Amino acid sequence: MSERWLLRGATVVTCDDELGDLPSADVLIEGGKIAAIGPGLSVSDARVLELEGKLVMPGLVDTHRHTWQTPLRALGADWTVMDYLAAVRVKLSPLFRPEDILVANHAGALEALDAGITTLVDYSHCIYSPDHADAAIDGLEAAGGRALFAYGYAAGPTPSPDLPDHRARIRDAERLRRSRLASDDRLVxxxxxxxxxxxxxxxSVDxxxxxxxxxxxxxxHCSAWPVNKSEVQLMAAEGLLGADMLYVHCTFSSEDDLRAIRDSGGSISATPETELQMGMGFPVVGRALCAGVRWSLGCDVVSSNGxxxxxxxxxxxxxxxxxxxARVGLPSSLPLKAARMLRATTTDAAEAxxxxxxxxxxxxxxxxxLVVLSADALNLTPLNRPREAVVMQAHAGNVETVIVRGVPVKLGGVLVGQDLALLRRRLVASRDALVERAGGVASLLGEVHRLEESWDMGGGKSATGDAGASA
Ligand SMILES: [Zn+2]
Incomplete structure (x- = not known):
């Protein structure tokens, strides 16, 4: 049950067009909702956080994350996309048991909350049985944040006895929608x-x-390399585009594709770290901005990056x-502003x-x-332009307090109600078991050459189908 909280005296970055930034204001929270925002609120019976020198902002929204990969942290720090596909999607993914998914999602969603991400899109494409799907949801719920659990329909490299075909996976998603995920009011x-x-x-149509x-x-995942046929154009031809769609990467999407996404009300998630590292083209952010299509960001995979x-x-x-x-030479101005970037990871990401x-x-x-940042830390002092400082200078270590639907999940730098020592032991044990079942870290890239021969890379390498997988 959420309490009544008064957050007092902070710089409040609302990311709301009408309210703007408030230099010293209070935020009143009642029944999980924001009841009031303004200077000097008169409230007598609330728990008070004195936040002079701090900054309050909306929780960040990560629109693309494969949370199940948390035990694989940094194994792929130097991998290309083909290395990643061979090691993670082909070799390691089938080795995950439901208990591995549970601890991965619990720890990964907590990592996100700890860094001020109150909502994440969990692109859950490691589901080999109904138990895997339930474990993924259990992990997200155990962390206490808000999440869109996106049931991954992708099959593994070999058929799973528990979900032997495409239709079985769809039936399993229907099971969850009828039962524990029937409500859209829950945090997950x-x-x-x-x-x-x-x-x-x-x-795909089915x-x-x-x-x-x-x-x-x-x-x-959409056009992360030069595919032979654009997914967007394929869907447009069937009348399947819609405002309910979130297209990830789009690094090789044409201008026509971007306009089609915009006109249908859809959104894009760019994942700059994976795209720049793995060879998935250049992040679409600038082109999306020009095309007027809604865009946001995702962290994608901690198996490679942050x-x-x-x-x-x-x-x-x-x-x-x-x-x-580099294109224009000496610029007269910078088209992409810092405040615009913060809008992408808050209001636009939520819309998406x-x-x-x-x-x-x-x-x-x-x-x-919402999130409280230590704006009195040296890296944020003096706080001259609050929104810009959040984008240009803040880091996860500045996240002091995180509140989700009125309930603190991190308070004064400490995650609330979590046994982190136990969680760490479970995560390390899961990692050990996964690597052992894989035959050791050195064996992870054994399938790369076979993959390069069979997977369609469009204008890149081989061409046996219509498009390819991405991170
Ligand atoms: Zn991905």
Whole structure:
């Protein structure tokens, strides 16, 4: 049960167009919602956090994360996308047991909360049985944050006896939608993550139509390399585009694709760290901005890179600025502004998954998902331009307090109600067991050459289908 809280005397970055930034204001939280925002609120019976010198902002929203990969942290620090596919999607993924998924999602979602991410899209494409799916949800719920659990329809490299075919996976998603994920008011909601479209096209159509019948957001890896046929154009031809779709990567999407996504009300998630590292093209941020399509950011995989949005924001912005500056020479201005980047990871990201009226900005009536930053730390002092400082200088270590729907999940730097020592032991044990079953770290890249021969890389390498998988 959420209490009544008064957050007093902070710089409040609302990310709301009308309210703007407030230099010294209070935030009152009642029944899980923001009840009031303003200077000197008169409240007598609330728990008070004195926040002079601190900064309050909306919780960040990560729109693309494979949370199940948490035990694989940094194994892929030097991997290309083919290395990643061979090691993670082909070799390691089938070795995950439900208990591995549970601890991975619990620890990964907590890592996100600890860094100020109050909502994440869990692109859960390591589901080999109904128990795997339930364990993924259990892990997200144990962390206490808000999440879109996107049921991954992608099959593993070999058929699973518990979910032997495409239809069985769709039936399992229907089971969850009928039972524990029936409500869209819970912190963990249901979504669907499509199989990459190298499957027969009829299967992709069936997946999309099934997801629509469930009434849930849909996300998909899209044009992460120069595919032979654009997923967006394939879907447009069938009338399947929609505002419920979140397209991930789009690094090789054409301008026509971007306009089609925009006109259908869909959104894009760019994942700058994985895209820049693995060879998945250049982040689409600048082109999406020009096309007027809604875009946001994701951390994607901690098996390779970092899991916090401060890094993702800064990397996406400076990469885009660097590319544009290299193109034009001495620039007269910078088209992508820091405040625009913060909008992408808060209000726009919430809109992308249908939560724009619920979270993403601080405004009376919205759910109280917010973060307190130590703006009195040296790296944020003096706080001259609050929104810009969040993007340009803040880091996860500045996240002191995190509140989700009025309930503190991190308070004064400490995650609330979590046995972290036990969680760490379980995570390490899971990692050990996974690596042992894989035959050791040295064996992880054994399938790379076979993959390079069989997977469609469009204009890149081989071409046996319509599109390929991405991170
Ligand atoms: Zn991905």
């Amino acid at each position: 909601r249901m979504g669907v993550a499509l199989t990459e479209m190298q499957v027969p096209w009829e299967v 997946e999309i139509r099934s997801a629509r019948a469930l009434g849930v957001p849909i996300t998909l 899991g916090d949005m401060f890094t993702a924001m800064r990397l996406a912005m400076q990469a885009e600025r660097g590319a544009e500056n 998954i249908g939560l724009g009226r619920v979270v993403g900005s601080l405004r009376p009536g919205k759910d109280a998902d």
